[in-house]
Amino acid sequence: MDWAERYRPEHLADILGNNAAVKQISDWARNWTPSSRPLLITGKPGIGKTSAALALARDMDWEVLELNASDARTKSVIERVAGNSAATTSLFGASRKLIIIDEADNLEGNADRGGARAIADILKEARQPIILIANDAYGVSDSIRKLCDAVPFRSITSSTMEKRMREICTMEKISCGTDALSAISESASGDMRSAVNMLFGASTGKTAITAEDVNTSQKDERASIFDLVAGVYAGAPDAKLQKLSRECEEKPDTVMQWVEESASTVADANRRTRAYAALSRADIYLGRTMVRQYYTLWRYATAMTTSGVAKEFDGAGFRPRIMPPSRWRRMGTAKKQKTVRRTLAAKLGEGYSIPDAQIQRVYLDLLSRFAAASPLEFCERHDLDDDQLTILLHDKTEATAVFKEAQKLAKEREMKMKKISAAKRAAARKEEEEREAELEKFRAENPPVQQVVAEVVAESVVEEKKKAPSQATLDFF
Ligand SMILES: Nc1ncnc2c1ncn2[C@@H]1O[C@H](COP(=O)(O)OP(=O)(O)OP(=O)(O)O)[C@@H](O)[C@H]1O
Numbered sequence: 068m069d070w071a072e073r074y075r076p077e078h079l080a081d082i083l084g085n086n087a088a089v090k091q092i093s094d095w096a097r098n099w100t101p102s103s104r105p106l107l108i109t110g111k112p113g114i115g116k117t118s119a120a121l122a123l124a125r126d127m128d129w130e131v132l133e134l135n136a137s138d139a140r141t142k143s144v145i146e147r148v149a150g151n152s153a154a155t156t157s158l159f160g161a162s163r164k165l166i167i168i169d170e171a172d173n174l175e176g177n178a179d180r181g182g183a184r185a186i187a188d189i190l191k192e193a194r195q196p197i198i199l200i201a202n203d204a205y206g207v208s209d210s211i212r213k214l215c216d217a218v219p220f221r222s223i224t225s226s227t228m229e230k231r232m233r234e235i236c237t238m239e240k241i242s243c244g245t246d247a248l249s250a251i252s253e254s255a256s257g258d259m260r261s262a263v264n265m266l267f268g269a270s271t272g273k274t275a276i277t278a279e280d281v282n283t284s285q286k287d288e289r290a291s292i293f294d295l296v297a298g299v300y301a302g303a304p305d306a307k308l309q310k311l312s313r314e315c316e317e318k319p320d321t322v323m324q325w326v327e328e329s330a331s332t333v334a335d336a337n338r339r340t341r342a343y344a345a346l347s348r349a350d351i352y353l354g355r356t357m358v359r360q361y362y363t364l365w366r367y368a369t370a371m372t373t374s375g376v377a378k379e380f381d382g383a384g385f386r387p388r389i390m391p392p393s394r395w396r397r398m399g400t401a402k403k404q405k406t407v408r409r410t411l412a413a414k415l416g417e418g419y420s421i422p423d424a425q426i427q428r429v430y431l432d433l434l435s436r437f438a439a440a441s442p443l444e445f446c447e448r449h450d451l452d453d454d455q456l457t458i459l460l461h462d463k464t465e466a467t468a469v470f471k472e473a474q475k476l477a478k479e480r481e482m483k484m485k486k487i488s489a490a491k492r493a494a495a496r497k498e499e500e501e502r503e504a505e506l507e508k509f510r511a512e513n514p515p516v517q518q519v520v521a522e523v524v525a526e527s528v529v530e531e532k533k534k535a536p537s538q539a540t541l542d543f544f
Pocket residue numbers: 070071072073074075076081082083084110111112113114115116117118119201202223259260261263
């Protein structure tokens with residue numbers, strides 16, 4: 068068993084970091100009733116989201132039904148499996164069944180549209196606790212997101228990861244230097260699974276680990292690209308760079324983006340220019356590969372990307388932190404911004420019966436003024452979240468405060484409605500009981516007609532019988 072699995076936290080108390088989120092999950096479970104909202108746990112990969120859900124089920128002695136994106140998420144499957152489980156009680160005697168829907172941000176593709184709708188319907192009907200898990204809250208469809216309580220998970224800090232890795236080393240009877248641990252935690256950048264995997268890879272066949280073992284044994288995809296970029300920085304020989312490129316599972320265009328990020332750190336301006344020239348040549352080869360569908364050209368693109376840039380670093384010894392292409396980060400932020408704007412326009416469009424595109428193009432500014440005049444009312448009327456409100460108010464702090472207040476009010480209203488409907492149900496029950504009692508009394512006092520007729524008939528038969536002997540006597544004479 069790999070270490071990431073072997074050292075998966077068993078109980079909520081074993082989950083490292085994210086104390087507030089863990090407490091929120093545990094409080095939710097302890098106070099859970101069929102009317103509780105599902106949870107949506109979000110955060111980067113490998114930080115304990117799934118582990119927390121599974122640990123919760125163990126702590127609560129709940130059965131688990133796990134669905135993930137690889138399940139055939141057609142509407143009917145979800146309705147059959149999760150719908151039934153959600154609406155009925157467990158077959159195996161445990162009091163509850165926790166439904167974990169992983170990769171909930173993967174449901175928006177065309178094929179899964181039905182899946183997202185089915186999940187939203189199930190969330191509304193659910194009679195069992197449900198936890199959804201996603202990497203990106205904004206990848207989750209709006210209709211699902213607004214039915215859930217958000218539980219954001221943050222990356223694990225380096226010190227927490229190093230402490231855990233030290234414990235694992237002790238349990239595995241391996242000695243591991245501080246430099247090795249910090250090299251791993253730096254590469255893992257908050258991803259605990261990645262850190263444990265790297266530790267596992269570095270320790271294979273060893274009783275002591277040094278930083279060097281870590282560099283050459285990083286197992287996962289990202290670790291390989293780290294090796295390759297580190298090789299470029301170090302100005303490694305061509306043969307080594309070719310070997311690393313072959314081992315790295317990333318496609319040439321991805322490698323190019325990583326190396327491009329590092330090219331900007333070549334100190335000398337002339338060398339920097341030549342590094343970019345090598346990258347641009349690699350780009351041309353990549354383009355030709357695609358146009359001609361002639362994949363042999365890929366190898367030239369890779370050679371220009373790695374050796375071409377490494378030559379300009381010339382083993383300068385300077386090694387900045389290896390970072391994923393900043394373009395990705397920008398694209399990620401831009402994508403999120405776009406999604407927020409799109410969902411905001413959809414809500415406002417529905418509210419004012421105006422096409423979404425027109426809201427975005429023409430009315431956003433005007434509506435911003437409406438929102439600024441009475442933010443709380445506006446937020447409640449259009450059911451906005453803090454990010455959507457930020458676009459209108461241009462002030463994140465204010466938007467967050469308004470959103471929190473709106474949530475508080477909504478919760479109060481919900482409680483009030485629940486109380487009212489509980490009181491209404493009790494009154495209706497009482498009325499029903501009183502009606503039943505009156506009916507019983509009436510029945511006791513007024514026997515049914517058939518019963519009265521039967522009694523009269525019986526009485527008349529008795530009378531007839533009494534008269535019968537005297538008649539016989541007369542007949543006899
Ligand atoms: N907070 C944590 N405390 C202890 N171990 C952790 C933690 N987070 C991750 N791990 C380790 O990483 C492994 C994977 O964690 P988990 O499956 O919970 O990650 P995840 O956040 O659900 O990732 P993904 O989004 O990729 O599913 C666990 O088995 C465990 O070894």
